[in-house]
Amino acid sequence: MTPMLEMHQVSKIHGSGPIEVHALKNVNLTVDRGELVAVMGPSGSGKSTLLTIAGSLEDATEGEVLIDGAAVSAMSRDQRARMRRRSIGYVFQDFNLVAGLTATENVSLPLELDGVATGTARAAGLEALRTLGLADRATAFPDDLSGGEQQRVAVARAIVGHRRLLLADEPSGALDSANGETVMRLLRDACKRGMAGVVVTHDSQLAAWADRVLFLRDGRMVDQTTPPRGPESLLDEGVDL
């Protein structure tokens, strides 16, 4: 089966001349459906850049990115936008919910942008919120939600509409540990349903939820491990975390 995300020899250079910065250097990454990959590394190592390039938010300077087998570099801007609406879900550290829209409207936004009728999109958004236990907050605006609630809404927006690639940049960075683990559990659940996931995190405890952990330093991938007994497996064994 074609991997959901493939990055081949991807490099990213910001600026030029004396202010040139190599954010990524020849990074290779493959993520299959149902797999959750965590990316760790110190500040400035290129974690977020990796994620934005994987999600087509910015272009690689060199190398190739394939999403579900399709080369991103061959797509027009509108095609990339459509791909983001249909295939890619983002979760950001600071939630990035649209302030003027309710929780349901935020979740249904990618569907409405994709031409789904408003009623149908809202129903799907509400269903996604219900799945994440936020049905009673459906009509609240982001300003009226707690941090944990906002991030759960962001997760709902990222998974609604049968997305296939989930990208999360420090999704628990602005949350307390309990909420952080809740969010990680939601991401893990989404991957168990068939999504491919990439999560950038500083927290090794949370990285343990992933199937693989990659380490970046100065834009290079320096190590790759598989957590032997992640929290999920502990939970499966009935250990109270």
Place this chain on the structure above:
Amino acid sequence: MATLLSARPTGTADNGGAPARRAIVRWALRLLRREWRSQILVLALLTLAVAAATGGASAAFNLAPAEGNAERGSADQSLHFENADPAGMAVDIAAAEQWFGTIDVIGRRYVPIPGMFEPVELRSQDPGGAFSAPMLALVDGRYPTADGETAVTDAVAESLNVGVGSTVDLDDTTWAVVGLVENPSDLSDEFALVDPSQAVRSDSVTILAAGSADQAQSFRAPSGASPTASGGPGDEGAMAAVGVLVAASMLLALVSLVAAAGFVVVAQRRLRQLGMLAAAGATERHLRLVTVANGAVVGLIAAVAGAAVGLVAWIAVVPGLETAVGQRIEPSNVPWWLIAVAMVLAVVAATAAAWWPARSAARVPIVAALSGRPPRPRPNGRPSAWGLPLVVVGIAILVIVGNAADSFIDLVLIMAGTVSFILGILLLAPSTTIRAATRLAERASVPVRLALRDLYRYRSRSGAALAAISLALGIAVAIVLASSAALYTSNAEGNLSETQLLVRIGEIPSTGDISPIPDRTQAELDQIEGAVNEIAATVDEATVTPIDVALAPDFEGIDGLPAMVLTEEVSPGLRRILSLLYVATPELLDHYEVDLDTIDPSTEILTVETGPLWLEPIEPELVQNPVQLSPGYTSIPGSFITPAGLRDRGWETAQAAWLIETTAPISDDQSAEAVRLAANAGITVETRDSQGDLHALRTGATAAGMVVALGILAMTVGLIRTETSGDVRILTATGATRRIRRSLTAATSGALALLGAVIGMAGAFLAIIAVHVRDLSALIPVPVLHLVLIGVGVPMAAAAAGWLLAGREPSTIARHPID
């Protein structure tokens, strides 16, 4: 969620179609509702422009046709017979009816009233006439229907102390007053209406008819009488309203430039939200739609609010306007289609203004947008390159057309020149001046240096704001300069300068109808001259210039002295009087900057009139090689015969008027006193029209320009300082005091305001000089107070406001400017 994939459209459209647009527009509306305060300035300006268009078009639509309505009613043409012979007149009326078809006949006879200066006009007119409706309305009682019945206007009723039901003796006849009437198109038209059957017994008869000017001019009266024909286009109201609409369109175009600066701020503030939208899959078109929809809705709100405000204001001013202009006005008689066009234009202008900021914001890379920090804008030399040619073309057009818009083409050229000039200045000046100011401030204190460098670094934002500020202040300065120049020029505000009084022996003449010069004895003339000197003594340091007219030799048949006149031919055999022929003196010619001593001795006639001219009322003689004078004040004599010419022809002269000139503007009280003294002496005095209006216009323009400029500054400075909040944090961390922070904001706003004032004033001066290039002396009395208020007051107010507001650190300095 399983239903969603099947519900998702399978088409190839990448933009999500109508559902996506609806979602975007809905969000744009939500954002507008949340952020309406930040757009209040744009909304107010657009509302004001639509209100001005609505009120102005309504006023023009009603007022423009008033003169024609008052004289011709709804007729296209009128034929005027003087000194009509009753028998011949009946034949002529019958012939006219045959020639034109339906006609209306109005007879006039002037009846002297003992003890009254003015005679009473007995007017015979059919109230049910085909063309009479705009000329005659019943106020009370009924119309006269039989001999011996009359209906009078209010002033006649008051003068004769009569009312409905009473009687009055006029012209050896006792008339029963059966009604009160008025001319709704001219409330100062005073008369006593009598039965239409009296028409043929009148001193003069006017025949109203439908038809072309050619048809009217080719009518030949069987009696041999030569009627004066006059006509009008018949759609003066609509034409004037369209003129107002054209002016309003220009205003809206200029407002949209200010609005564009406002929408730049709005788009920048929403940048992070737009980034979120893009990350969720919005295309560039979706992102553009957010700001464009915002602009369209702002335009729609302004259109509705502006039309409502304009209509309410129009209805409110109608009663006062009726009194001021002396005509009845029906408030509901407004040009709805023009108002609708103005509303549509407002929506288009606002949408267009939002387009470019929308495009720019939509093109910001998603990651940069998500960070809330747009990339440093790349300098773009193209707009500046376009600026200079546009300025040159604009100035060239303004110089060529000058300030005399004699035709529609001239008007269009002036508008095109103005728009070209303004666009050129706005493209050229902001980036150039910001760069120059940055260099000049190299040795200034840290806050000033940093403020100016920030303006340069963020010049895409500061340039747009500076353009809008320059425009607001430039328009204000242009109005101030133009209104000031109008006091010293002829054709902007008309008759005389504010330092002149014109005293006449006879009545004030009007074009096409020049009263004869009253024949006075020397004793009477001495007495009048004494009154003139008394009037001159009421104003400061007055000089009195006597004005004589040339008299036609051996001409009889009029009551008074027969003054020579210049006429022009309006059709073969039919000529129209243009002006009296005055005797040239060095003092009078000085107003046209012509030296009498240097004129070619063979020259006889000097005049402001153009085209082939005839001397009358002697046997018409074509004027040979007249010296052309530039147009002057309309009431100052404009056609002259040289003393040598007068001598050669052996013509006599008669004293007609005196021009009193002072060194200081004549006050309203002085004018009133002059009118009182003139009335006592049985002479007339003319003063400058609309002086108060011009002063009010200048002050209003200054205030409006300042408010708009400060409003734009309030929007822009906050944005720039938010973008540079990192610098402020660094400054604070390195020990900068609150005073430094205050200075930084004060310098930013003060510098923007100062540059805007400089560009605006320079542009306005350039434009006004181009318009008055043939008579720069009109610009010499510079309105210092207003210019100081704009040039110094605005920057100081901006700096002071920046200083005071910077004391309270805005929350956006500590946080991202997301919402």
